[in-house]
Amino acid sequence: MADVARLAGVSSQTVSRVSNGDSAVVEKTRLKVLAAMEELGYRPNSAARALKRGEFRTIGVITMDLSSTGNVRTLEAIAKCASHAGYAVTLMPLDTPTQDNVRGAFTRLGELAVDAAVLIMEVHLLDRQALTLPPHVKVVVVDSDAGDRFPVVDTDQRQGAELAVRHLLDLGHRTVRHVAGPEESFAAGRRATAWEETLRMEGRPVPELLRGDWTPESGYRAGLELARDPQCTAVFVANDQMALGVLRALHESGRRVPEDVSIVGFDDIQEGTAFTPPLTTVHQDFSKVGELCVETVLRELRGETVAEGARLVPTRLVVRESTAPPPRAAKKARK
Numbered sequence: 001m002a003d004v005a006r007l008a009g010v011s012s013q014t015v016s017r018v019s020n021g022d023s024a025v026v027e028k029t030r031l032k033v034l035a036a037m038e039e040l041g042y043r044p045n046s047a048a049r050a051l052k053r054g055e056f057r058t059i060g061v062i063t064m065d066l067s068s069t070g071n072v073r074t075l076e077a078i079a080k081c082a083s084h085a086g087y088a089v090t091l092m093p094l095d096t097p098t099q100d101n102v103r104g105a106f107t108r109l110g111e112l113a114v115d116a117a118v119l120i121m122e123v124h125l126l127d128r129q130a131l132t133l134p135p136h137v138k139v140v141v142v143d144s145d146a147g148d149r150f151p152v153v154d155t156d157q158r159q160g161a162e163l164a165v166r167h168l169l170d171l172g173h174r175t176v177r178h179v180a181g182p183e184e185s186f187a188a189g190r191r192a193t194a195w196e197e198t199l200r201m202e203g204r205p206v207p208e209l210l211r212g213d214w215t216p217e218s219g220y221r222a223g224l225e226l227a228r229d230p231q232c233t234a235v236f237v238a239n240d241q242m243a244l245g246v247l248r249a250l251h252e253s254g255r256r257v258p259e260d261v262s263i264v265g266f267d268d269i270q271e272g273t274a275f276t277p278p279l280t281t282v283h284q285d286f287s288k289v290g291e292l293c294v295e296t297v298l299r300e301l302r303g304e305t306v307a308e309g310a311r312l313v314p315t316r317l318v319v320r321e322s323t324a325p326p327p328r329a330a331k332k333a334r335k
Contacts, residue, residue: 001042008036059297060109062092062102063120068214069241069267070155070187070284071120074142077290078118085294090114097123097184106137116297118142123184138300140293143186151300152310153292157187160282160315161194164236164264167280167317171262172325173234175204179222179246180211181238191238191266212238216245223249226261233261233326240265240272240281247275247322258324268318277321288313 001019005012010033017025018033025033036042059082065071079089090112092105102119109117116138140151168176178195181188192209199206210225212218219242226232227250237243243265247257255261257277265272268283292311299306 003040004033004036004042007040008032056113056115057086058088058090058112058114059294060090060092060112060114060117061120062094062105062109062117064094064097064123066093068122069239069269070143070286071122073284073286074120074289074293077287078293079290080287081290081294085298087115087294087298097121115301116140118293118297122186123182124186138297140296140300142289142293149308151296151306151308153289153296154310154312155187155284155289156312156314157190158194159312160266160284161191161236162198163315163317164266164282165195165198167319168234168236168262168264168323169198169202169204171234171323173262174326175199175207176234176236177207177226177229177232178209179219179226179235179237179242180209181242182213183211185214188238195236207232212242212245214239214241216241216248218242219245220249222246224253226250227253227255234263234323235261236264236266238266240267240269240279243279243281244271244275247279258322260327262323262326264317264323272318273320275322280320280323281318283316283318285313285315 001012001015004015008015008029010029014025014029015033015037018030018037059078061075061078063071063075066075075091082089090109092109094101094105102121106117118140120142122143140153142152143154165176176195176199178192180192180195183189196206196209210222212222219237222242223246226235226246235246237246243263246263250257250261250263257263263279265279265281266284268281272279272281292313296306296311
């Protein structure tokens, strides 16, 4: 810093102000200092600045899985929003979802000097303990059963599933089959519960639930089973990737979509418009989820009061060409 000050003909304090983005420095002086920094290859020591200020401008993100669409897109949204706010992101993936691993991740994040953390807790802990976190940690939890013990941000899973089921019932289908996600997933559980409750509320039969693991392969296996059911005219699939597998299985089995069977997915992945036919689906606003996560931890860092409990991001139904009235209703309409 002293070398920069000598080259620019200013004080070390002025160099410090320029480094910290102080708007009080006149533009002509600021440009001289920046030119001297560039010439000498000077970079402010972020570690020293962090120790002096007591903040590290870094948000830790703990996640259980980096293969699912929801987690990847949520992480991307968090990283973009954090960067826009001037924060870096440190990622801490866990190999198994246990309470000890969660505690260990927070310990490691503390050693890496982060200011706050986002915990993407999309599955139940294997040891079935209630989620507990180190005291006084600044954290927001995504997609969990943390209830009113921590600030939580999540997609309104129930609303999205209800939109999907009601869309199919409104088209005239007697009932709706469901291909659910894995049993340990919070999102899959909420979507399955909303599917069943919506059918019961409308006085419709509740068929046997089929279960996959979010992958197209598991959707394909479920689709082969659905194709053998002549009463199946409508399917709500818990994510778009499994819906792609269901679609393929139905095609291979001679069941036309949507003429014989209607399909609704969940997520609204970009590839959905390239399906044959394009997939009707439930859109999740991952950008808004990431924005709320970063907004919440930054409010905590500023010392503001943050309400515990869930903030739900609404979904919306995107109607494309994979849904239509059931075969008999379609024939009557044509007549």
